[in-house]
Amino acid sequence: MIREIFLLRSVACLCVVLIHSASIMINKMYEEADASLEKGIWTSLLLLLMFATPLFVFISEFLISYSRSVKSPKTFLWKRIKFILFPFVAMAVFYAFLTSITGQHALSEFGHFLWQNLVLGKFHGYFILIIFQFYLLHVLFQRYGQGWSWKWVLTVSLLVNVAYLGYFSFVRTFDDPHSEYQAWWLPFLGWIFYFTSGYYCGRYFDQVKSALITYRRWIWAATLLLACMMLFLHHSGLITIMSSKRVDVLLYAIGMIFSLFAWAVQVKRVPRILIAISQYSFSIYLLHIFFLMCVSKLFSMLFPALHQSLLFLVALFVGGVCLSWGAAYVLQKLPFHEYLIGKLGKALPREEDTTINKKAPQGRELATGEQA
Numbered sequence: 001m002i003r004e005i006f007l008l009r010s011v012a013c014l015c016v017v018l019i020h021s022a023s024i025m026i027n028k029m030y031e032e033a034d035a036s037l038e039k040g041i042w043t044s045l046l047l048l049l050m051f052a053t054p055l056f057v058f059i060s061e062f063l064i065s066y067s068r069s070v071k072s073p074k075t076f077l078w079k080r081i082k083f084i085l086f087p088f089v090a091m092a093v094f095y096a097f098l099t100s101i102t103g104q105h106a107l108s109e110f111g112h113f114l115w116q117n118l119v120l121g122k123f124h125g126y127f128i129l130i131i132f133q134f135y136l137l138h139v140l141f142q143r144y145g146q147g148w149s150w151k152w153v154l155t156v157s158l159l160v161n162v163a164y165l166g167y168f169s170f171v172r173t174f175d176d177p178h179s180e181y182q183a184w185w186l187p188f189l190g191w192i193f194y195f196t197s198g199y200y201c202g203r204y205f206d207q208v209k210s211a212l213i214t215y216r217r218w219i220w221a222a223t224l225l226l227a228c229m230m231l232f233l234h235h236s237g238l239i240t241i242m243s244s245k246r247v248d249v250l251l252y253a254i255g256m257i258f259s260l261f262a263w264a265v266q267v268k269r270v271p272r273i274l275i276a277i278s279q280y281s282f283s284i285y286l287l288h289i290f291f292l293m294c295v296s297k298l299f300s301m302l303f304p305a306l307h308q309s310l311l312f313l314v315a316l317f318v319g320g321v322c323l324s325w326g327a328a329y330v331l332q333k334l335p336f337h338e339y340l341i342g343k344l345g346k347a348l349p350r351e352e353d354t355t356i357n358k359k360a361p362q363g364r365e366l367a368t369g370e371q372a
Contacts, residue, residue, distance in 0.1 A: 002066065002205075004264035006348050009059055010274040011260060013281035014321065015052035017288050020124070021316035022046045023242070024296050029309050042309065043242065044231055050244040051256035053127055057191050058198040058257050060131055064138055065202030073139045080135055084282075086339040088128040091286045092117035095125070098290065120183040124289055133188040134195050141199065150200045154193075161193040165247035169239055185245045197254060209265055216262035223255030270348060277321075279345040283328035286341055288320045291327070295319035 022042060030039045096113035099105060105113075116122035121129045145153070168184050188195070201208045212219070230248045233239045239246050244253065277284070295316050306312075331337050332344055 002063075003270050003348055004261060004267075005059060005063065006270050006275050006278040007264040007267060008055060008257075008260055009281050010277040012052050012055040012059065013277055013284055015049045015055075016124075016285060017292075017320045017324075018317050019046060019049045019052060020289060020292055021313055021320055022049070024292055024316055025309055025313045028296065028300075029307065029312065038309070040235065043234070046242055047230065047234055047249075048227060050242075050246070050249050051253040053244045054191070054194045054249075054253040055257055055260070056127060057130065057134065057194040058201075061134055061138065061195050061198030062202040064135075065199045066205055067202075076139065077135060080132070083338050083343045084128060085132060087282075087286060087342045088125050089118065090340045091125050092123065095123045095289070098293075102293075121186050122183075125286065126186060127285075129186055130188065130191055134191075137188060137195065138199070150204075153196050154200065157192045157196040160189055161191070161250055162247060164189040165245060165250060168245070169241075169247040185243075190245055193250065193254065194257075197257070212258060212262040212265055216259075216266075219255065219258050219262050223252070223259045226252040226255045275348050277325070279347060280325050280328050281345070282342040283331075283344075284321065284324040287324040287327055291323035292316055292320045294323070 022045060026039065026042050026046065030036070030042075093114060096110055096117050099113045100107050100110040113122075117125065164187075168190075184190070226248075230246075230252045233248050239248060243249070299312055299315055328341055328344075331341050334340075
């Protein structure tokens with residue numbers, strides 16, 4: 001098994017929880033018009049974490065490409081429908097119900113929120129709708145794109161991705177609720193470069209791994225430069241939206257993905273806790289928003305006058321991870337849990353913790369923890 005992926009997947013999972021924890025903290029602790037240095041620091045941290053969802057897209061395609069698992073497209077897709085799409089539908093129903101009974105909403109609005117979740121991806125599960133487009137694209141790519149030049153494919157996909165995100169960064173507004181482009185972030189065009197990068201990195205992993213080790217310092221330096229550029233664009237007011245769908249996040253996210261990969265290939269032993277988080281990453285991803293809402297409510301009740309941003313953030317993050325993890329552990333004891341919270345990922349065998357990766361055997365794991 002590719003032990004580096006366990007590190008990357010656990011980092012992606014933790015960063016997603018941290019993104020949503022920081023978003024809740026900033027919205028609760030600071031006014032929208034607050035221009036203080038303290039809020040600026042927190043928003044900068046939040047922006048720097050926006051590589052997490054692109055990393056999940058990259059990991060998913062990397063592992064499918066590396067394992068060369070698509071021998072039967074029907075079997076390939078049906079397994080993912082059962083263990084990824086069914087949990088998406090279950091969570092879409094759950095969060096639609098939750099939204100309809102909280103705040104100023106009414107239960108009669110359940111159908112409206114369910115439609116938004118299932119079709120428009122108006123909850124954090126939208127990632128799964130994107131991933132399924134790439135499952136279909138991978139099947140087509142395997143059939144028709146084997147002879148294409150990787151240089152041309154990567155170049156064209158980068159240009160398409162930049163053009164698509166650039167249009168919604170500078171021409172159309174992100175937040176227009178009446179726009180016909182309400183779900184503009186769902187089409188695969190906004191994520192296509194992560195897909196092609198994952199595909200070719202999985203296909204030529206040995207060469208990529210060697211290049212990562214050789215050029216790691218240049219990769220880290222370039223990523224730092226891209227991070228500075230992204231922060232400048234944000235704080236100068238050119239692009240103010242907090243989202244992984246910003247056009248400047250695209251190159252930064254790719255830089256972070258390869259920076260983390262370059263770090264991961266040098267780690268000799270993966271901590272067991274990160275392996276466990278990697279195993280439960282899909283379930284944590286699906287459940288954590290609910291528990292962040294619970295922790296936020298509890299914190300407000302216990303400390304109504306406390307204005308400690310860091311303490312609130314730590315409470316949200318630790319509670320979000322631990323409670324989601326614990327709930328997933330309990331729920332996996334139930335029959336048919338795979339259709340609710342997804343399958344539990346396989347653990348990395350202890351003897352592989354310090355061994356060098358070999359050619360991929362059958363049964364590679366997906367970014368969701370489900371086997372290919």
